[in-house]
Amino acid sequence: MAQAMLKKIATSSACLVVGLTRRSSARTLAIASKNVNSKKEGVLPAEGEITKSVFMSQSNDIYTNLALEDWMYRNMDFTNHHVMMVWRNDPCVVIGRHQNPWLEANVPLVNEMQIALARRNSGGGTVYHDRGNLNITFFTPRERYDRKYNLEIITRALFRGFGVKAVINERQDIIVRDNYKVSGTAAKLGRLTGYHHCTLLVNANKADLSKALAKRETIATASTRSPVANLSEVNSRVTVDSLQTAVGYEYLRTPALHLEDGGQAHISQQRGFQFVNPTDEWFPGLAELKNELQTWDWNYGRTPVFTVSRAFPVPAQLLAPSEIYSATQELIINMTVEHGLISDVTLNIPPGLIESGFHGEASVITHLKGKRFTSEALNALQDAMLTRHLNTEVRKLDDKEQFVAKCFDQVCCELYCTIIKAVLLNPNCLCTYNTAVERIRGMKMEKQKIVFKVSLHNYLQ
Structure with a gap:
């Protein structure tokens, strides 16, 4: 019928x-x-x-x-x-x-x-x-x-x-x-x-x-x-x-x-x-x-404001020897994206890393703020952190600066790849963007917490 x-x-x-x-x-x-x-x-x-x-x-x-x-x-x-x-x-x-x-x-x-x-x-x-x-x-x-x-x-x-x-x-x-x-x-x-x-x-x-x-x-x-x-x-x-x-x-x-x-x-x-x-x-x-x-x-630019916070354990060999601070110290990165642009970046550097001679915070923040939240940000980060100009000389980053660069690279990578509740990456993995893409596609690894705080102020009009 x-x-x-x-x-x-x-x-x-x-x-x-x-x-x-x-x-x-x-x-x-x-x-x-x-x-x-x-x-x-x-x-x-x-x-x-x-x-x-x-x-x-x-x-x-x-x-x-x-x-x-x-x-x-x-x-x-x-x-x-x-x-x-x-x-x-x-x-x-x-x-x-x-x-x-x-x-x-x-x-x-x-x-x-x-x-x-x-x-x-x-x-x-x-x-x-x-x-x-x-x-x-x-x-x-x-x-x-x-x-x-x-x-x-x-x-x-x-x-x-x-x-x-x-x-x-x-x-x-x-x-x-x-x-x-x-x-x-x-x-x-x-x-x-x-x-x-x-x-x-x-x-x-x-x-x-x-x-x-x-x-x-x-x-x-x-x-x-x-x-x-x-x-x-x-x-x-x-x-x-x-x-x-x-x-x-x-x-x-x-x-x-x-x-x-x-x-x-x-x-x-x-x-x-x-x-x-x-x-x-x-x-x-x-x-x-x-x-x-x-x-x-x-x-992308009409996206509501959102913030990601991420903590990275700092390898002991990068910390200054000390009996005052705990053995486990963390580098904490907060990144805010507004209208599709990275509007704010904060870096909480543990004392042991500061005392060991890390001074690259300003360079990181300067090169990321205002960038579109795309591979443009990753490229800017790599340009800023993999080499640094001193007068006319180009110097490769030391181990501490490379560690911070890779932490930022991973935050950007995870945000750009998925921004999901559970990111399939090893907590100690400091992979590059391309490596992260492959690992997300092909591997099941320990879940890692990412905290999102989303504000819709002045947006729902």
């Missing part, structure tokens, strides 16, 4: 799909869109005065699709015209507006795998996208925003088209088989307009998902991890194309303000499926939005 219904859905909705030309698209958007400044608060239309469209993005680029979403949010008037946009992306990690990419993703591995990292404008947690995901955005006036309604559209489509029983949990995730998450959800609400978006796992690469998203716990806005499943594991007939058709069809047949099956009669009164080409020709100013979403300042 479900298969017969799916065929009916595909046949019916195929008649609704309209490949827009530039001229007809411009005409459609001219009718549907208004400058954001012209939107007015007033009496909302009755249900019968509201029409619906399903927009299908022709781009698979995460920055382009996020820009399209933002363009529609800023410029379209949804008072009489509700829109559901469906879109797919090439592999990428998408973090929430207030999240820390170094806490949410394995940044070096993401870069190595050429997986894009993007910060969206809505809140919520971190998600992984690839061509095996279907992403959906529901646009309405703020007063008509109804997340439960949107999620019910999806669960109804799953059951009507595929016989898949899905439920909406208390966190408003879509769950199958009692505990497996197939959809995460987030939203953005403005004064006049709101949107709710979600991603549906259909046939996503779960191995890449697991690698790209690191697991950790902090007091930042970190994602809550749940066991996930692909919908294709529940029903092998579910594909991204068939699901897009089923959800779009369910959206169009459902009245705008209440969950009721309006059938073909209601569909015939809607604007149907429309391909949209997210370019400046169709959406003037979209390229500028996309460029902003691609910048390092947006994706």
Whole structure:
């Protein structure tokens, strides 16, 4: 029965799909869109005065699709015209507006795998996208925003088209088989307009998902991890194309303000499926939005302030002989990152190391402060600490200075590689960046505590 219904859905909705030309698209958007400044608060239309469209993005680029979403949010008037946009992306990690990419993703591995990292404008947690995901955005006036309604559209489509029983949990995730998450959800609400978006796992690469998203716990806005499943594991007939058709069809047949099956009669009164080409020709100013979403300042520089503290036992041979101090002395490093830049570095040097002749604190701090929290910081540290200029001479560091340099190198390495609850490094290991990457990937070693203090002051606006 479900298969017969799916065929009916595909046949019916195929008649609704309209490949827009530039001229007809411009005409459609001219009718549907208004400058954001012209939107007015007033009496909302009755249900019968509201029409619906399903927009299908022709781009698979995460920055382009996020820009399209933002363009529609800023410029379209949804008072009489509700829109559901469906879109797919090439592999990428998408973090929430207030999240820390170094806490949410394995940044070096993401870069190595050429997986894009993007910060969206809505809140919520971190998600992984690839061509095996279907992403959906529901646009309405703020007063008509109804997340439960949107999620019910999806669960109804799953059951009507595929016989898949899905439920909406208390966190408003879509769950199958009692505990497996197939959809995460987030939203953005403005004064006049709101949107709710979600991603549906259909046939996503779960191995890449697991690698790209690191697991950790902090007091930042970190994602809550749940066991996930692909919908294709529940029903092998579910594909991204068939699901897009089923959800779009369910959206169009459902009245705008209440969950009721309006059938073909209601569909015939809607604007149907429309391909949209997210370019400046169709959406003037979209390229500028996309460029902003691609910048390092947006994706990394908007990260909340966080601090890491780390203590290193100083080898006895580097300490000055003394009967006063304890045999075990520690070098303590505190590093604060603000807007993606290293804003503060403090070094607590044990007395035994000072008395043995270490005087390199100023050099370390000077060369790290203000650097981007990337390999740029590591390079600056190496330049500062591996050699030091005295007049015109270049002198290699002594054993004590090399020890401090390696401690800083390890702190930067651990932060840049994972910033996770348990870093898989030996507590006494003073490895370089590249070595740390290899050890994190290939070895299980004693867990090491890293303390994070995250401040969101002046950020959650």
